[in-house]
Amino acid sequence: MAKTSGSAPQNYSDAERSLKRDGLKPVYLLAGRKLWADSYLRDRFIDKVKKQFHGSDDSDYTLETFHAASDKAENIINSLSTANLFTNKKLIVIHDVQRMNEQGIKGLAQYMNDPILDNCVILVSLNFDARRKWYSSINKNLMSVKIETPFANKMPQWITLLAKSRDKNISRDASGLIAEYAGDTLQMIDMEIEKLSIFIGEKELIEENDVKEAIGFSRQLSPFDLEKYFANKDLNWTLSAIDNMLERGEKPTAITITIYNFIMNTLVYLETGSNSSARWSPREQNKKDAAKYWKRADLVESLILVRESDLKIKQTKIPHRVIFTELVLKMFDKKGEAVA
Known part of the structure; x- marks a missing residue:
């Protein structure tokens, strides 16, 4: 493995291509704010490093995994600098590296000056803040990989x-x-x-x-899915999502609250306008989509319809599916369509 100088973080796709094209680097840093919410890319990259590490000429190696939040820094640094008695190479994965104490960061920095080229170290962190002392201390002979869910x-x-x-x-x-x-x-x-x-x-x-x-409806549709279908005034999917939620035991009150929140969030968005600096997210996209299909007057009227439906749910024996279907048809201005 060849050394590499510290550099700006690569995006995931470039890093994976580099791994395939140029081979392993002695040290990687995988970082992203949502690493624990969506760990797929992190685990995918680690798995590819494992396969490439194992596929080299000397395939015997030891895998050691540490968590800086709970493992002693001394033990982690000792693992970096000591050889294994039974294998020639080690693959070391250190999670939560941003939580290492000063002693640990100092030890990492020393290792970065002269990493063991037969080994591979993968550091996992929650961010790439180059202003942090720990990052500037270890940013040598290091390939940084930015882990983010694709747009x-x-x-x-x-x-x-x-x-x-x-x-x-x-x-x-x-x-x-x-x-x-x-x-x-x-x-x-x-x-x-x-x-x-x-x-x-x-x-x-x-x-x-x-x-x-x-696939069909084998997965459980969530309140977020319902918001998305409302935002796009997608009649069939909205009704299907409500049916799906009712069938699996979702409380009618929870569905009503989801619809109410969608209306209120869209009203606020229409009145305050788009935040151009806001990072893209599914919910941010929902607001933009809703602004294309919903007028303020329609949303205000829909609030009244939601309250009426809520009273029907609480005070009558009309099937909940029928109540919600009638509500959606009225909100989508499809009043003349039959309720199945």
Whole structure:
């Protein structure tokens, strides 16, 4: 393994290509604010390093994992600097590196000056703040990798990549449907593609009907999904989401609150305008979508409709599905359509 000088963080895709093209570096730093909420990319990169490390000429190695929040800094630094009696190489993963004490950071900095090239060290942190003393102290012979959930416009590329990793191709419509079903979490998307690759058997192409049959409503739709369908005035999906939530025992009050919150959040967004500096997020996107389809007057009227529906739920024996369906039809201005 060749040394590398400290540099600005690479995005995940570039780092993975570098790993394949240039081979292993002696030390990696994986960092991102949502590492623990969505750990898929972190685990994927560590797994690829493991496979490449194990696939080198001398395949015997020891894997040691530490958590700086709970393991003593002395033990971590000793592991970095000492050889294993039974193997020639070590792969060392240190989580929560930003929580190491001063002694630990000093020991890391010393190791960075002259890392053991036969070993590989992976540091995992929650941020890349170059102003922090610990980061500036160790940013030598280090490849920094920024771990972030891809933006929505990058998800089709990831879906194609994950399908190809299983020797499958996927149609554009099928890809869009997977993104719709699975949301913006790569771990969920990967699980759904794994399910699909098993479902279609020897067939090479994943098609839209495969997604509908294999995934469908097997996953539980959440209040966030309901907000998204309301934002886009998607009648069929909104009604299907409410049915799905009722069938699995969601309380009608919780559904009502979700609808009420959607209305209030959209009203605030329409009155205050877009925050151009806000980082993209699914909920931020929902607000932008809602602004395209909803007028203030319609939302104010919808508040009255929601209150009326809430009273019906509490005071009558009308099936909840019927009450919510009537509410949605009125909110979407589809009053003339029949309730199934």
